[in-house]
Amino acid sequence: MANVLVFIDNPGQALKKSSLELLTIARSLGETAVAVNGELHDGVAAALGEHGAVAVYRPSAQDLDDYLVAPKAAYLAEAVNASGATTVLVENSPEGKEIAARLGVRLGAGVITDVVAVDADGTAHKSVLAGSYNTSAKATTPHTVLTVKANSVTPEPAASPSTPETVTVDVPAGATASAARITAREPKAASGRPDLTDARIVVAGGRGLDGDFGPVEELADALGAAVGASRAATDAGWISHDAQVGQTGKTVSPQLYISAGISGAIQQKAGMQTAKVIVAVNKDAESPVFEIADFGIVGDLFQVLPQATEEIKKRKG
Amino acid sequence: MKIIVLVKHVPDAQFDRHLSGEGHTTDRDESILSELDEYALEAALQLTEARGGSKAGNKVIALSMGPAGAVNAIKKSLQIGASEGVHLTDGALAGSDAAATSLALAAAIRHIGADSPVDLVLTGMASTDGETSLVPAQLAERLGLPQVTFASSLDVDGGRITARRDADTHSETVEAPLPAVVSVTDQINEPRYPNFKGIIAAKRKSITTLSLADVGVDPSQVGHAGSWTTVTSAEERPPRTAGTIITDEGDAGIKLVDFLAAQKLL
Numbered sequence: 001m002a003n004v005l006v007f008i009d010n011p012g013q014a015l016k017k018s019s020l021e022l023l024t025i026a027r028s029l030g031e032t033a034v035a036v037n038g039e040l041h042d043g044v045a046a047a048l049g050e051h052g053a054v055a056v057y058r059p060s061a062q063d064l065d066d067y068l069v070a071p072k073a074a075y076l077a078e079a080v081n082a083s084g085a086t087t088v089l090v091e092n093s094p095e096g097k098e099i100a101a102r103l104g105v106r107l108g109a110g111v112i113t114d115v116v117a118v119d120a121d122g123t124a125h126k127s128v129l130a131g132s133y134n135t136s137a138k139a140t141t142p143h144t145v146l147t148v149k150a151n152s153v154t155p156e157p158a159a160s161p162s163t164p165e166t167v168t169v170d171v172p173a174g175a176t177a178s179a180a181r182i183t184a185r186e187p188k189a190a191s192g193r194p195d196l197t198d199a200r201i202v203v204a205g206g207r208g209l210d211g212d213f214g215p216v217e218e219l220a221d222a223l224g225a226a227v228g229a230s231r232a233a234t235d236a237g238w239i240s241h242d243a244q245v246g247q248t249g250k251t252v253s254p255q256l257y258i259s260a261g262i263s264g265a266i267q268q269k270a271g272m273q274t275a276k277v278i279v280a281v282n283k284d285a286e287s288p289v290f291e292i293a294d295f296g297i298v299g300d301l302f303q304v305l306p307q308a309t310e311e312i313k314k315r316k317g
Numbered sequence: 318m319k320i321i322v323l324v325k326h327v328p329d330a331q332f333d334r335h336l337s338g339e340g341h342t343t344d345r346d347e348s349i350l351s352e353l354d355e356y357a358l359e360a361a362l363q364l365t366e367a368r369g370g371s372k373a374g375n376k377v378i379a380l381s382m383g384p385a386g387a388v389n390a391i392k393k394s395l396q397i398g399a400s401e402g403v404h405l406t407d408g409a410l411a412g413s414d415a416a417a418t419s420l421a422l423a424a425a426i427r428h429i430g431a432d433s434p435v436d437l438v439l440t441g442m443a444s445t446d447g448e449t450s451l452v453p454a455q456l457a458e459r460l461g462l463p464q465v466t467f468a469s470s471l472d473v474d475g476g477r478i479t480a481r482r483d484a485d486t487h488s489e490t491v492e493a494p495l496p497a498v499v500s501v502t503d504q505i506n507e508p509r510y511p512n513f514k515g516i517i518a519a520k521r522k523s524i525t526t527l528s529l530a531d532v533g534v535d536p537s538q539v540g541h542a543g544s545w546t547t548v549t550s551a552e553e554r555p556p557r558t559a560g561t562i563i564t565d566e567g568d569a570g571i572k573l574v575d576f577l578a579a580q581k582l583l
Contacts, residue, residue, distance in 0.1 A: 068465065068466070068491055069454060069464055070463075073458070094450065094484075097449065097450050098451075101415065101450075101451040101452075101458070102455065102457070102458040102464075104451075104455065104545065105416065105458040109545060110545030110546035111415060111449075111545070111546070112546055113451065114448075123549060128447075129334045130330065132333070133552065134551070135341060136551075137546050138546065138547055140544070140545055140546065178461055178463050179463060179464070180464060180465045182489050182491055183479075184489060185488070186487060186488050188486055196485075241504055247445060248502075266331055267330070270330065273557060277582065278557070281573075285562075285564070291557070291559050292556075292557040293562070294560035295561050295576045296559070296561070296563070297563055297572070298564045299565025299569050303567075304565055304573065305570065307569070307570025308570035308571070309570075310570070312574055312583065315574065315583065316583070
């Protein structure tokens with residue numbers, strides 16, 4: 001019997017870093033099993049063994065991706081029961097949180113989102129109110145469901161690899177009956193840059209860019225960074241809404257956040273103030289962003305950013 | 318159509334927000350209608366107005382759960398255009414987590430739907446205080462209704478709902494039969510402000526107050542006692558302090574790179 005069940009939705013050809021992090025945390029809590037949805041490639045199955053999974057559960061149905069959330073939660077509840085696990089770890093994506101939400105109701109289990117660390121006794125740590133408080137929380141129920149943020153631990157393989165058995169779990173009949181159906185899916189063009197929520201470095205631009213994200217994108221590419229934006233910039237249509245960092249966008253905690261032409265009002269601060277190091281460039285010395293910046297430059301970003309980009313290229317040779 | 322919009326009163330994010338008390342709950346003095354709920358309300362008003370508004374028998378019911386102050390979120394919703402308000406309030410609800418909140422709200426929604434069926438339950442994409450986004454999905458699970466969450470556009474036609482959702486890697490179209498639980502993003506519309514006429518009209522709109530007994534929920538199922546999670550500690554993070562601020566004298570870009578190198582971030 002496993003202690004912990006990790007849910008990995010559509011692992012694809014190789015496990016993502018965030019999935020490896022979930023497995024690393026899971027092993028620190030006890031014997032780990034994995035529930036997968038979608039195809040299970042040989043390479044992924046091998047990697048699950050290297051990360052100590054004792055069992056891999058797969059759904060009896062192949063059409064869970066055609067529906068929103070509900071059937072995945074129904075399947076996962078069955079996998080939890082089959083595995084005997086008392087703690088379930090899910091990634092902290094919008095869908096991950098909703099799967100966790102419904103799984104919680106099905107299992108009668110407490111759900112804690114946005115977790116950054118888990119103690120051996122199941123106590124979960126997170127920050128709330130836009131990073132202004134650090135809290136610890138615990139489920140009071142026999143089962144615990146946690147959604148864990150990316151970049152919370154350094155992924156490590158197990159000391160001794162395992163050979164997981166594969167078990168098929170029956171998805172309950174009727175699991176799709178009252179679920180919303182996905183009737184069309186259009187892929188978006190990939191930027192080739194790292195994912196904003198997982199990136200080690202984020203370069204973000206705001207109103208001060210006046211429609212031209214070029215200097216931000218060039219600096220981001222020199223640093224291997226993701227590109228972010230303030231709500232003013234996404235609302236103006238200068239960049240896709242996916243890039244929005246802030247209360248109604250993404251919350252990021254990178255090693256380095258470079259803010260360019262963003263005033264740093266509360267809506268933006270909510271999404272980035274847990275970054276390790278904050279650098280701000282703004283021509284207005286009174287911008288609130290300077291109150292939280294480790295290094296601030298009062299100046300014209302159209303001068304400062306290209307100069308920094310050139311200098312980085314020069315030093316990196 | 319009969320639409321329930323869930324509205325929450327939350328501390329204004331423009332100011333410092335605090336946790337207090339034994340259960341480390343959110344202070345709700347100076348609370349306002351959660352900004353993200355205004356998009357749900359606007360979506361509801363647009364759907365009903367397209368069907369002849371209240372004259373044609375359409376209803377937009379603003380439902381809020383919370384202490385006495387929560388009525389302010391309902392009043393604001395009535396000023397913006399909701400046709401009536403329902404306030405679920407009971408001392409036993411204090412400290413409810415998402416599971417207890419969704420249980421109580423599901424009971425209130427069933428109660429409201431007892432005389433005539435509800436077509437849609439609309440919510441914002443998250444509250445601006447808890448920010449977990451758990452409640453809409455848990456409501457759908459508890460009510461056994463289709464869940465259509467994070468909709469960035471919404472159409473209702475012939476008893477079916479069609480929504481668009483935008484994820485990072487793809488966009489998708491989703492369909493479900495009514496009734497359904499739907500959450501909307503801040504991309505779906507531009508919420509209106511209450512106008513003078515709306516503010517005057519709101520004074521004549523009714524707000525029904527419901528207790529746990531009215532909706533058939535036992536007090537032990539909600540609040541701190543009925544919640545499935547407990548907050549064991551809360552520490553205010555020390556505010557970030559300003560570091561070095563320089564004014565560009567023609568070499569700030571190079572100084573920026575020097576700073577990154579010193580921090581081993583290159």
